[in-house]
Amino acid sequence: xxxxxxxxxxxxxxxxxxxxxxxxxxxxxxxxxxxxxxxxxxxxxxxxxxxxxxxxxxxxxxxxxxxxxxxxxxxxxxxxxxxxxxxxxxxxxx
Numbered sequence: 001x002x003x004x005x006x007x008x009x010x011x012x013x014x015x016x017x018x019x020x021x022x023x024x025x026x027x028x029x030x031x032x033x034x035x036x037x038x039x040x041x042x043x044x045x046x047x048x049x050x051x052x053x054x055x056x057x058x059x060x061x062x063x064x065x066x067x068x069x070x071x072x073x074x075x076x077x078x079x080x081x082x083x084x085x086x087x088x089x090x091x092x093x094x
Contacts, residue, residue, distance in 0.1 A: 002093035003061040005033070005068070009052040009086040016083035020076050027076075031067035032059040050086070057093075064090045 011017045025035050037055040058064040067073055068088075080086070 001060060003058050003064045004036075004091050004093060005054075005056040005058065005064050005088060006091060007052075007054040007086055007088045008050045009054065009084050010050040011052055011084045013083035016079060020079040020083065023076050024073075027070070027072055028056050028058075028067055030072075031063045031070070033057065033063065033067055052084075061090060061092060 033056045039052045
């Protein structure tokens with residue numbers, strides 16, 4: 001069953017954030033992940049959450065968790081944490 005990493009992000013340092021985000025797609029692909037949403041224009045229907053949203057589809061929860069825990073991702077994670085505020089979840093697909 002596919003699993004989805006969903007991130008809601010407020011970028012606080014756009015220049016630094018690019019150094020992080022430019023590496024994520026290739027790294028996710030190594031774990032079977034593919035970006036379905038990576039920022040982009042949005043229409044807010046309700047609420048007042050962050051302006052950037054990311055959805056990454058993985059083959060299963062184990063692959064998503066392995067990506068997040070991988071040494072390669074952990075090496076770039078501090079860049080994202082310093083350049084944004086965000087929340088991430090992994091959700092099983094239907």
